[in-house]
Amino acid sequence: MSxxxxxxxxxxxxVRKILLIVVGMFAFGYVALPQLYNLICDSFGLxxxxxxxxxxxxxxxKVDKSRTVTVAFSSIVNSRLPxxxxxxVKEIQLHPGELKKVNYIARNxxxxxxxxxxxxxxxxxxxxxxxxxxxxxCYTQQTLxxxxxxxxxxxxxxxxxxxxxxxxxxxxxxxxxxxxYAKSN
Amino acid sequence: MSETMTHDTHHDEHPSGIKRWLFTTNHxxxxxLYLWFSFIxxxxxxxxxxxxxxxxxxxxxxxxxxxxxxxxxxxxGLIMVFGAIMPAFVGLANxxxxxxxxxxxxxxxxxxxxxFWILPFAATMLVAPMFMGDNFxxxxxxxxxxxxxxxxxxxxDKLAFFVFAVHLLGFSSIMGSINxxxxxxxxxxxxxxxMKMPMFVWTWLITAFLLIAVMPVLAGAVTMLxxxxxxxxxxxxxxxxxxxxxxxxxxxxxxxxxxxxxxxxAFGIISEIIPTFARKKLFGYASMVYAVASIAFLSFIVWxxxxxxxxxxxxxxxxxMYATVMIAVPTAVxxxxxxxxxxxxxxxxxTPMLWAVGTVFLFTIGGFTGLMxxxxxxxxxxxxxxxxxxxxxYVLVSGALFGIIAGVMYWLPKWTGNxxxxxxxxxxxxxxMIGMNLTFFPMHFTGLAGMPRRYSDYPLQFxxxxxxxxxxxxxxxxxxxxxxxxxxxxxxGGEKATDEVWEGSHGLEWTLPSPAPYHSFxxxxxxx
Ligand code: HEM
Ligand SMILES: [Cu+2]
Numbered sequence: 201m202s203x204x205x206x207x208x209x210x211x212x213x214x215v216r217k218i219l220l221i222v223v224g225m226f227a228f229g230y231v232a233l234p235q236l237y238n239l240i241c242d243s244f245g246l247x248x249x250x251x252x253x254x255x256x257x258x259x260x261x262k263v264d265k266s267r268t269v270t271v272a273f274s275s276i277v278n279s280r281l282p283x284x285x286x287x288x289v290k291e292i293q294l295h296p297g298e299l300k301k302v303n304y305i306a307r308n309x310x311x312x313x314x315x316x317x318x319x320x321x322x323x324x325x326x327x328x329x330x331x332x333x334x335x336x337x338c339y340t341q342q343t344l345x346x347x348x349x350x351x352x353x354x355x356x357x358x359x360x361x362x363x364x365x366x367x368x369x370x371x372x373x374x375x376x377x378x379x380x381y382a383k384s385n
Numbered sequence: 386m387s388e389t390m391t392h393d394t395h396h397d398e399h400p401s402g403i404k405r406w407l408f409t410t411n412h413x414x415x416x417x418l419y420l421w422f423s424f425i426x427x428x429x430x431x432x433x434x435x436x437x438x439x440x441x442x443x444x445x446x447x448x449x450x451x452x453x454x455x456x457x458x459x460x461x462g463l464i465m466v467f468g469a470i471m472p473a474f475v476g477l478a479n480x481x482x483x484x485x486x487x488x489x490x491x492x493x494x495x496x497x498x499x500x501f502w503i504l505p506f507a508a509t510m511l512v513a514p515m516f517m518g519d520n521f522x523x524x525x526x527x528x529x530x531x532x533x534x535x536x537x538x539x540x541x542d543k544l545a546f547f548v549f550a551v552h553l554l555g556f557s558s559i560m561g562s563i564n565x566x567x568x569x570x571x572x573x574x575x576x577x578x579x580m581k582m583p584m585f586v587w588t589w590l591i592t593a594f595l596l597i598a599v600m601p602v603l604a605g606a607v608t609m610l611x612x613x614x615x616x617x618x619x620x621x622x623x624x625x626x627x628x629x630x631x632x633x634x635x636x637x638x639x640x641x642x643x644x645x646x647x648x649x650x651a652f653g654i655i656s657e658i659i660p661t662f663a664r665k666k667l668f669g670y671a672s673m674v675y676a677v678a679s680i681a682f683l684s685f686i687v688w689x690x691x692x693x694x695x696x697x698x699x700x701x702x703x704x705x706m707y708a709t710v711m712i713a714v715p716t717a718v719x720x721x722x723x724x725x726x727x728x729x730x731x732x733x734x735x736t737p738m739l740w741a742v743g744t745v746f747l748f749t750i751g752g753f754t755g756l757m758x759x760x761x762x763x764x765x766x767x768x769x770x771x772x773x774x775x776x777x778x779y780v781l782v783s784g785a786l787f788g789i790i791a792g793v794m795y796w797l798p799k800w801t802g803n804x805x806x807x808x809x810x811x812x813x814x815x816x817x818m819i820g821m822n823l824t825f826f827p828m829h830f831t832g833l834a835g836m837p838r839r840y841s842d843y844p845l846q847f848x849x850x851x852x853x854x855x856x857x858x859x860x861x862x863x864x865x866x867x868x869x870x871x872x873x874x875x876x877x878g879g880e881k882a883t884d885e886v887w888e889g890s891h892g893l894e895w896t897l898p899s900p901a902p903y904h905s906f907x908x909x910x911x912x913x
Contacts, residue, residue, distance in 0.1 A: 207571055211492045214567040222559055222601050229605025229635060234620055237631045244698070278624075319623045325696060376624030380617065 410494030419476025426468030462531025487574030576912030588653030651788025663730025736810030740791030751779030772832025802900030823857025
């Protein structure tokens with residue numbers, strides 16, 4: 201009989217250990233993986249995420265007049281957001297190191313107030329880490345009253361050590377409806 | 386199932402009729418339940434596949450609505466993976482692991498009952514929304530593919546059904562795995578060291594650990610979808626700062642080990658059968674164990690080969706490419722060992738051996754196409770085409786499913802006490818073999834020519850190959866009824882099986898009488 205009891209105790213130990221693994225792996229999936237994902241994307245400049253820098257820091261960068269790069273602007277509106285949203289110009293030419301400002305224009309086409317959130321990406325992805333913004337409407341949620349339209353400025357530059365082979369960089373925004381996540385500010 | 390008691394007459398009271406099956410804690414009963422459940426799901430998933438193939442017989446829309454077609458592809462995949470293949474392996478483990486290690490039952494018999502009886506409820510929850518439309522064609526079953534990528538799956542009205550079905554399936558798998566691990570670690574007969582365990586037991590031990598590690602991650606993924614939809618989180622919703630690509634990482638972190646969960650026990654079965662019918666010992670036992678362990682380890686670090694086209698940095702593509710093709714090394718070790726086991730053996734080709742050899746052949750084709758897909762720059766052409774469909778059906782149908790059928794044929798005489806009809810067995814094998822290859826081989830060509838997967842229609846240029854596939858699928862599907870008939874016939878009667886059943890059999894299960902008594906190994910056998 202004591203052999204039976206030993207076995208039962210051994211089985212209990214196995215169950216307990218495995219349940220620990222199960223709980224741990226659930227936490228790994230639900231909590232740690234998303235954090236890890238964001239951490240890795242941010243620290244390697246993946247996901248076409250461009251970094252924000254201060255205006256002062258941007259002003260100190262030396263402009264490389266020897267070459268010009270085309271920056272194209274694109275805009276997408278998610279189908280659930282009843283807005284019009286377009287860049288004022290389709291593309292501009294600039295020198296690496298030069299600080300430029302462009303405007304997007306957004307207009308609420310619906311009969312009610314709507315909160316939107318813009319998500320940006322930079323292609324080619326290798327260019328993302330050289331793309332620096334000092335100001336962008338995408339850093340905060342935007343609220344437009346019914347029928348209201350608004351200029352949305354972006355201030356940005358390309359760092360001078362942008363690889364030579366990159367001649368065109370596209371900055372793309374997608375505007376999503378964000379009422380669900382509206383922050384009171 | 387016979388209830389004869391041979392050497393043990395105490396505690397032989399057990400309820401009969403439906404109660405026997407509802408309340409049973411006997412590993413053989415539960416194994417039987419799992420196997421029948423799996424067969425029913427196999428028929429259901431198979432019927433869905435035939436709807437898909439019937440629609441694709443010709444270009445244009447003939448039989449079903451596009452949404453219904455999407456429901457069929459989604460449910461076919463989910464039901465085959467979680468309803469047919471995985472429960473069949475757990476059923477085989479329930480029957481065989483105690484018999485092969487000389488244990489009287491599973492370590493946790495009551496939990497065993499639970500892990501089975503959760504399954505029918507989970508399957509019902511998964512399928513039920515299909516019947517919630519105004520009419521059959523407008524059913525509301527899941528229609529976003531078995532990989533349920535966000536953000537599409539997040540827009541599904543009946544998401545909660547889906548999420549809780551997956552949770553239940555996860556509970557069932559985890560409880561089943563705990564049981565198998567506890568049984569193998571604690572209940573081996575004296576003298577059976579780990580390195581003396583039969584290969585089937587080894588592969589299941591490793592598979593159980595894989596399940597323990599990744600089923601909770603799958604639960605995490607569906608929970609994120611659930612909280613995104615109903616509780617205001619935004620894991621995958623860009624508007625709230627989330628990212629749909631994260632979903633793919635979480636899913637495939639589960640998904641790639643999952644595909645090995647579905648193949649490793651089949652490797653184990655093959656490694657039991659080939660030595661028996663080659664009448665030789667398994668070549669390279671230790672290397673087989675290490676190969677399975679390294680495949681299991683590698684399966685955790687290659688997941689993003691399913692995501693080469695999401696826009697990963699080149700370094701990521703390279704890493705996942707090299708890691709992926711590295712899996713071919715331990716896999717090839719296994720294939721070479723099977724071939725070497727057969728080399729100069731005195732082979733006979735009874736039905737289980739036919740299935741085993743067929744598995745080795747066709748699985749290897751799937752392995753090769755896997756290598757092609759693993760080459761990142763090439764995958765940009767193959768991704769989401771029928772080439773991928775061909776690849777995973779060669780590894781899952783002619784790997785996992787054929788392995789299961791091989792195991793069932795191999796052990797059926799031990800379970801029922803009767804030999805099955807060899808003629809029927811061979812007929813079933815050859816028809817399935819022809820049907821399988823007719824169905825899936827042409828998909829390599831349609832895929833390479835650019836036919837995308839998961840569409841209910843296609844351009845005229847693909848018509849011939851699709852017609853061949855459809856004809857093959859119907860041959861394949863209806864041949865499975867032969868197996869049903871064969872199994873029922875074998876349960877009902879037939880030539881009596883000897884205890885050894887096969888001339889070259891080896892291992893503890895063959896020392897028991899056929900059929901294996903309801904309670905076996907009450908006193909543990911001694912292993913030299
Ligand atoms: C040599 C070993 C293998 C390699 C290198 C390999 C590689 C790959 C790659 C790269 C893909 C992604 C293709 C794409 O979506 O573009 C893939 C898909 C897949 N593989 Fe494999 N594979 C191997 C073995 C297996 C095995 C053994 C199984 C299952 C038993 C399996 C099941 C699958 C499944 C189900 C998919 C498709 C998933 C989906 O998108 O629905 N593979 N494989
Ligand atoms: Cu994979």
